[in-house]
Amino acid sequence: MGMAAEKDDLGRSSDVYVAFAFAAADVLLETDAEGxxxxxxxxAMALLGRGAKALTGQPLRKIIHPSxxxxxxxSLIQMGKGERVRNVMIRVLLPAEGKAxxxxxxxxxxxxxxxxxxVALSHPGGLPPMISKRAEGKSGVLDKDSFQAMAASLLEAAPPDEPYxxxxxxxxxxxxxxxxxxxxAAELGSRLKSLSVGGDAVGQLDDGKFGVLHAASxxxxxxxxxxxxxxxxxxPDAPPMEAKLATLVLDVADIPPEEAARALTYTLNAFARESNNGGNLADLMKDLQPRLSATVKQMNDVRQTVASGDFNLMYxxxxxxxxxxxxxxECLVRFKGNDNKSPYETVAFAEDVGMAGMxxxxxxxxxxxxxxxxxxxTESLRFAVNLSGRTLSDPAVVKKLQAILATTKDLRKRLVFEMTESADVGDLAAxxxxxxxxxxxxxxxxLDDFGAGHAAFHYLRALKVDNVKIDGSYIKDAMKNNENVSFIKAIVQLxxxxxxxxxxxxxxxxxxxNLLKLLKVRFGQxxxxxxxxxxxxxxxxxxxxxxxxxxxxxxxxxxG
Incomplete structure (x- = not known):
């Protein structure tokens, strides 16, 4: 390289090198107006099989797989318009014959x-698993579940000012x-992928139905x-085909990026549970957009309630x-303005969207x-605080819990915990x-609500606790129902x-x-x-x- 070229390189805008560091790329290219x-x-040698010098002066398309x-x-058109392109999965040709x-x-x-x-090129290993894995289906696109997982991953990584x-x-x-x-399906899938975020964010949701996650452009x-x-x-001989389209703006700018994917997943799952969407695409999307907006609002309401302390504890x-x-x-939460209303729905929602720990x-x-x-x-007053199973499964929240407990040596023996479980816990050992x-x-x-939902005998086998709270559904009818009495007896004996x-x-x-005393239950509430x-x-x-x-x-x- 001559002195003039070296001076030109050294004189390049520092923004180039800032961009390189920001992208954490293996290779940074600058292309001219002709590409x-x-x-x-x-x-470049490790990633592309050729040195950086060999790339200079060559069309970028020359190293890209024909497909x-x-x-x-x-991607280049989007960049030229001033839009950011992120993590588009693309295949490059290696000098070794037949390899990509x-x-x-x-x-x-x-x-x-x-x-x-x-243009930044990097190894795909650092991307979320669903992004770095190219789908291998009959149509070459993701199935319904994989598409939802990828959409959630991409949404979590997206900047809030550019909703997908x-x-x-x-x-x-x-x-x-x-x-x-x-x-x-295969031909359409390939074309839709070229329009999608990351080049792979396309799923076949049903026969003749596809989903594509894309930029607003x-x-x-x-x-x-x-x-x-x-x-x-x-x-080629058939009349032109016109498809029905419905678009949902994934505008989750009002919540932190790490919660955006949870909002989408919660909304899609709730829609699937509550509706018989047999295939009317327009109705599906018409309902889904306000659902997502409502989910985002509800998440913000929970966050605001926590931040402002706008809740009461009752005992x-x-x-x-x-x-x-x-x-x-037992410390029971009541949200201000709703002191006489059960907080169950709000607490369950917080669990479902990953905000229970907060x-x-x-x-x-x-x-x-x-x-x-x-x-x-006073030593004679003890209090129990509820912890969701989801909270105990979240390493970040557990770390905060441990930090709090490191400051509560004066409350040992007085501070009790109840593990509540309105949602299943995956890793019981953890x-x-x-x-x-x-x-x-x-x-x-x-262990709260034993005998209801997921909190059954396998929980008691996996979790060593001091007390088991028998679910109230067995207690309410105990005087009239012999089966419930038998269940209570079995729990107490075990x-x-x-x-x-x-x-x-x-x-x-x-x-x-009095019946519970006879059955040797120790505590009552x-x-x-x-x-x-x-x-x-x-x-x-x-x-x-x-x-x-x-x-x-x-x-x-x-x-009494």
């Missing part, structure tokens, strides 16, 4: 010269044999043209049935504040490790053998409480002992005194 490589830097030329052209390799192509227009483009769009394509019923239909006309062109290639006594001493109070930590910190305040700072760490710090752990105590919830009268309530005063002596509770010799007793 020739004007400058190249990076580990991906359209994809390259579309997949790389991730990203880029945008040169900030100092609008006629030039900055999801377009569903429904082909008219074609009077064609299965082989022709398969050929049409890809117009419905471009997608319609792809259908027309694919049909003309496969069925319900759990009584030792054998001594009538109040063992502890809510659980806020409730824990509030409970700790109460325990240290003058109204509750959750059990967290539970054991909590117990080693002196905190009891209870737990006794395991050294685990039992709690019965929904105890509403003295008759049920329900309106018979007391409703959830706020402390009556700021004085510890009178704060917890109620029509059903009273102090005796420094302990709180149930009067």
């Amino acid at each position: 020739n490589t004007a400058f190249a830097v990076g580990a 991906d030329q359209d994809l390259l052209a579309q 390799a997949a790389v991730a192509l990203s880029g945008y227009r040169h900030p100092g010269n609008t006629e030039r483009l900055l 769009q999801l377009t569903l394509v429904e082909l008219p019923d074609a009077q064609a044999d299965a082989e022709t239909q398969a050929a049409l 890809v117009s419905p006309d471009k997608i319609s043209q792809s259908v027309t062109q694919a049909a003309k290639v496969v069925m 319900q006594p759990i009584v030792d049935l054998w001594t009538n001493v109040v063992h502890h109070f 809510l659980d930590m806020a409730l824990l910190e509030r409970a700790i504040g109460t325990m240290r305040s003058s109204v509750a700072n 959750v059990n490790d967290v539970i054991q760490a909590i117990r080693k710090q002196g905190h009891e752990v209870c 737990c006794t053998e395991l050294g685990v105590t039992t709690t019965a919830e929904y105890v509403e009268d003295a008759e049920t409480a 329900g309106w018979y002992f007391g409703k959830p309530q706020h402390p009556a005063t700021n004085d510890i002596v009178t704060a917890w005194k109620t029509p059903t509770l009273e102090w005796r010799k420094g302990l709180l007793y149930f009067k």
Whole structure:
């Protein structure tokens, strides 16, 4: 390289090298107005099988696989318009005869010269698994589940100021044999991929129905043209084919990027559960757009509630049935303005969209504040805080939980945890490790709602806990239902053998409480002992005194 060329390279805008670092690319190319490589830097030999010098002066298309030329052209057009292109999966030709390799192509227009483009090529290994894996189906595109997974991954990585769009394509019923239909699906799939984010974000959702995730710059006309062109290639003598299109703008700019994918997944899953969408594409998308907007709003509402502390804790006594001493109070959340309304729907929603940990930590910190305040700072008052199974499965939230517990040595023996489970837990072994760490710090752990939903015997086998709370559905009818009594007996016997105590919830009268004593259930919770309530005063002596509770010799007793 001559001195003039070296000086030219050294004098290039620092933005080029900033872009290179930002892209974390293996190779950075600068192309001129004709698409020739004007400058190249990076580990080109390792990625492309040729040195950076060999690329200079050569058309970029020369190293791209013939089947991906359209994809390259579309990407360069987008860059030329000032749009960012990210992680388009494209195949490059290696010097070794007959070999090709997949790389991730990203880029945008040169900030100092609008006629030039900055193109970054990198190894696809760092991309999300669903992005770096090319689909191998009959039509060459993803199936329904894989497409949803890829859409979620791409949506999570997208910048909030450039929302992607999801377009569903429904082909008219074609009077064609299965082989022709398969050929049409393959041809259309290939064309749609050239318009999609990453070059692979296309799925076949059903016969004649496709989904494509794309940038806003890809117009419905471009997608319609792809259908027309694919049909003309496969069925040249047939009339022009017109497809039905419906587009959903995945505008999740109002929530953090890491939550965007959860919003989309929750919305799609909820739609699938609640509707019989047999195939009316227009109705599907008409309903789906407001659902996504509503999901985003609800997620923001939860975040705002947590950030502002706009919630209350109420406390319900759990009584030792054998001594009538109040063992502890369960901390129950009530959202302001809805103090008398069950928070179940909000809590379940937070679990489904991955926000349960945020809510659980806020409730824990509030409970700790109460325990240290003058109204509750005594050894005889213990409190239980709920932790979702999802919370205990989230490493980031567990880390925060551990940090909080490192500051609560003064509350050991007084702070109890209940693992609630309205959603299934995948890795029970990992959750059990967290539970054991909590117990080693002196905190009891209870398994809530035992016998309902997922929280069954395999949970008790996998999770070592101190107490099991029997689901209230078995308690409410225990006086009338012998099968429920048999179930309660079996649970108590099993737990006794395991050294685990039992709690019965929904105890509403003295008759049920007496039956539970006979069945050797240790603790009871329900309106018979007391409703959830706020402390009556700021004085510890009178704060917890109620029509059903009273102090005796420094302990709180149930009067019954």
